[in-house]
Amino acid sequence: xxxxxxxxxxxxxxxxxxxxxxxxxxxxxxxxxxxxxxxxxxxxxxxxxxxxxxxxxxxxxxxxxxxxxxxxxxxxxxxxxxxxxxxxxxxxxxxxxxxxxxxxxxxxxxxxxxxxxxxxxxxxxxxxxxxxxxxxxxxxxxxxxxxxxxxxxxxxxxxxxxxxxxxxxxxxxxxxxxxxxxxxxxxxxxxxxxxxxxxxxxxxxxxxxxxxxxxxxxxxxxxxxxxxxx
Numbered sequence: 001x002x003x004x005x006x007x008x009x010x011x012x013x014x015x016x017x018x019x020x021x022x023x024x025x026x027x028x029x030x031x032x033x034x035x036x037x038x039x040x041x042x043x044x045x046x047x048x049x050x051x052x053x054x055x056x057x058x059x060x061x062x063x064x065x066x067x068x069x070x071x072x073x074x075x076x077x078x079x080x081x082x083x084x085x086x087x088x089x090x091x092x093x094x095x096x097x098x099x100x101x102x103x104x105x106x107x108x109x110x111x112x113x114x115x116x117x118x119x120x121x122x123x124x125x126x127x128x129x130x131x132x133x134x135x136x137x138x139x140x141x142x143x144x145x146x147x148x149x150x151x152x153x154x155x156x157x158x159x160x161x162x163x164x165x166x167x168x169x170x171x172x173x174x175x176x177x178x179x180x181x182x183x184x185x186x187x188x189x190x191x192x193x194x195x196x197x198x199x200x201x202x203x204x205x206x207x208x209x210x211x212x213x214x215x216x217x218x219x220x221x222x223x224x225x226x227x228x229x230x
Contacts, residue, residue, distance in 0.1 A: 066092055
């Protein structure tokens with residue numbers, strides 16, 4: 001908000017917030033965030049909000065889920081008839097759970113195994129989630145395999161080769177079969193993976209109705225054999 005024709009030091013700003021009952025439309029009691037003189041320093045001690053004359057910052061985890069009405073009222077000192085206000089609405093929603101795969105992307109066949117670790121976090125806040133109770137579903141396919149994701153959250157493979165025969169996935173399993181359910185996956189390239197081939201590891205995490213976005217990780221298998229001619 002911009003103030004003209006008035007000495008800025010004469011202006012008082014007041015931020016208020018009210019939670020809205022979306023069923024009845026009733027505004028719950030207003031909370032006075034801060035009433036301060038325009039020359040005052042921004043509020044640095046408030047745990048939930050940081051405010052000044054032109055902005056209010058809502059810090060993470062400071063509001064419950066729901067719809068909020070925010071109002072800024074401007075008054076002029078010693079002039080009760082000079083005032084105005086503006087307002088807006090903020091919808092607080094639950095952050096979407098997501099998962100990422102941590103681990104190397106190259107593995108030497110017959111020499112080493114790969115340990116992939118799942119890290120669960122909130123997508124928008126990028127903060128880690130306590131994964132207690134979550135079940136992880138790992139999937140594997142060849143890089144060139146036709147692995148159709150039927151939804152945004154569940155990788156379901158519908159791959160077929162010539163004459164309708166189903167193409168096998170990794171580790172002698174079908175590409176639509178889960179290959180693990182913990183937050184760690186041990187990949188042994190000697191168990192059915194081909195040399196000089198890229199494989200796609202996909203992962204989703206579930207806890208009741210909560211389903212994470214699909215994580216994707218690529219590994220490339222190189223030969224562990226060394227040949228020399230003398």
